[in-house]
Amino acid sequence: MELYVLFGSFVFLLLIGTPVAFCLGVSSFATIAYLGLPPVVVFQRLNSGVSVFALMAIPFFIYAGDLMVRGDIARRLVALAGAFVGHFRGGLGQVNVLSSVMFGGVSGSAAADASAVGGLMVPQMKARGYGVDYAVNITVTSSIIALMLPPSHNMIIYSIAAGGKISIADLFTAGILPGLLLALSLMIAAYVVARRRGYPTDPFPGFAAMGALFVSAAPGLILVAIIFGGVRSGIFTASESSNIAVVYALLVTFFVYRSLSFRDFIEATFAAVRTTAMVLMVIGCAAAFGWLLAYTRVPAMMVSALQNVSDNPIVILLLLNVVLLILGTFMDMSPLIVITTPIFLPVAMAFGVDPVHFGVILILNLGIGLCTPPVGAVLFVGCAVGRIPIWDAVRTIWPFYGAAFATLMLVTYIPALSLWLPSLFR
Numbered sequence: 001m002e003l004y005v006l007f008g009s010f011v012f013l014l015l016i017g018t019p020v021a022f023c024l025g026v027s028s029f030a031t032i033a034y035l036g037l038p039p040v041v042v043f044q045r046l047n048s049g050v051s052v053f054a055l056m057a058i059p060f061f062i063y064a065g066d067l068m069v070r071g072d073i074a075r076r077l078v079a080l081a082g083a084f085v086g087h088f089r090g091g092l093g094q095v096n097v098l099s100s101v102m103f104g105g106v107s108g109s110a111a112a113d114a115s116a117v118g119g120l121m122v123p124q125m126k127a128r129g130y131g132v133d134y135a136v137n138i139t140v141t142s143s144i145i146a147l148m149l150p151p152s153h154n155m156i157i158y159s160i161a162a163g164g165k166i167s168i169a170d171l172f173t174a175g176i177l178p179g180l181l182l183a184l185s186l187m188i189a190a191y192v193v194a195r196r197r198g199y200p201t202d203p204f205p206g207f208a209a210m211g212a213l214f215v216s217a218a219p220g221l222i223l224v225a226i227i228f229g230g231v232r233s234g235i236f237t238a239s240e241s242s243n244i245a246v247v248y249a250l251l252v253t254f255f256v257y258r259s260l261s262f263r264d265f266i267e268a269t270f271a272a273v274r275t276t277a278m279v280l281m282v283i284g285c286a287a288a289f290g291w292l293l294a295y296t297r298v299p300a301m302m303v304s305a306l307q308n309v310s311d312n313p314i315v316i317l318l319l320l321n322v323v324l325l326i327l328g329t330f331m332d333m334s335p336l337i338v339i340t341t342p343i344f345l346p347v348a349m350a351f352g353v354d355p356v357h358f359g360v361i362l363i364l365n366l367g368i369g370l371c372t373p374p375v376g377a378v379l380f381v382g383c384a385v386g387r388i389p390i391w392d393a394v395r396t397i398w399p400f401y402g403a404a405f406a407t408l409m410l411v412t413y414i415p416a417l418s419l420w421l422p423s424l425f426r
Contacts, residue, residue: 045288057238073253
């Protein structure tokens with residue numbers, strides 16, 4: 001009966017439009033009261049959920065990404081991407097995807113990527129005769145590449161939700177090949193759609209121009225090397241690297257690019273504080289919710305139920321993907337990571353799935369959910385940037401959904417895509 005109270009109250013609050021953090025907190029209180037446990041347990045679990053040192057990395061990575069967004073780095077990366085792939089069929093579509101790869105390694109945020117890269121690319125694509133739906137669809141789906149590449153703060157949330165025993169460095173490394181594979185899949189889809197619609201190409205700018213653009217964008221790209229190289233080599237932790245990222249972002253935008261005004265600095269600071277407060281509130285309330293899931297033995301029951309369905313790992317992984325894809329259409333990513341990890345990670349491990357591999361599957365899966373209605377946050381951002389109704393974008397987004405889903409299946413059933421690169425550093 002306690003599970004009916006926990007999930008029933010959560011779903012009811014979610015349906016009436018209550019913010020996710022309050023849905024998690026109130027449903028946890030209701031279940032604690034039903035079980036006759038002291039209400040202070042909820043506050044204890046909330047406090048323990050946010051009192052994790054590794055969480056310090058999240059606000060600083062968010063802050064560094066926001067500084068880079070406002071500090072002209074996005075424009076330089078887009079220009080560099082244009083020099084590399086702009087001469088392919090549907091060149092600006094290819095530029096959009098490659099820009100997301102480069103900027104994703106700086107921001108680690110899908111929403112920031114959709115806003116920054118989309119804000120630059122969508123108007124250019126519309127002016128050059130590309131369909132606005134095409135421009136928005138590429139912007140939205142390619143933005144989830146940022147979730148796979150370091151410094152993805154969602155990887156950090158997954159590590160903490162899994163009990164803090166999974167190496168953040170391994171997770172950062174494991175997402176690189178799947179992220180690049182997703183980019184390749186989306187570029188193929190963009191080429192096919194562009195060829196069918198007859199979109200133009202841009203002339204090749206020449207190697208001299210490419211070199212100049214690379215030098216211009218290099219200070220921003222170096223940030224990726226600092227974050228990944230420092231964490232992977234053990235020189236500093238993810239939390240320490242996030243602080244270094246902020247200092248480096250300030251130095252680059254203030255003294256190298258000289259593009260960050262004092263007003264931009266203040267706005268970036270407040271934006272990072274607001275985002276951090278929302279994320280940590282969700283994580284804290286989800287920690288209490290997750291403790292109740294463990295207390296009521298939901299993970300064990302889930303393992304038993306799926307074992308009764310099938311003992312084939314291929315079938316089980318397909319079922320997990322379907323459930324996560326459905327959940328991702330209704331909830332935002334951060335709370336879903338914290339809620340679903342304690343439930344599904346034991347199931348995956350019971351069928352022989354490495355926790356690092358499952359983390360990549362989870363992040364990519366829920367990233368696709370950010371691009372789907374009715375609660376696709378990144379889809380909303382892309383449509384707002386392109387000034388297009390959501391339905392007009394969704395009607396033609398299917399080739400890009402197909403590319404993302406194909407990548408998800410490859411990542412799910414070929415563990416080496418996630419585990420080979422981390423194994424080289426052990």
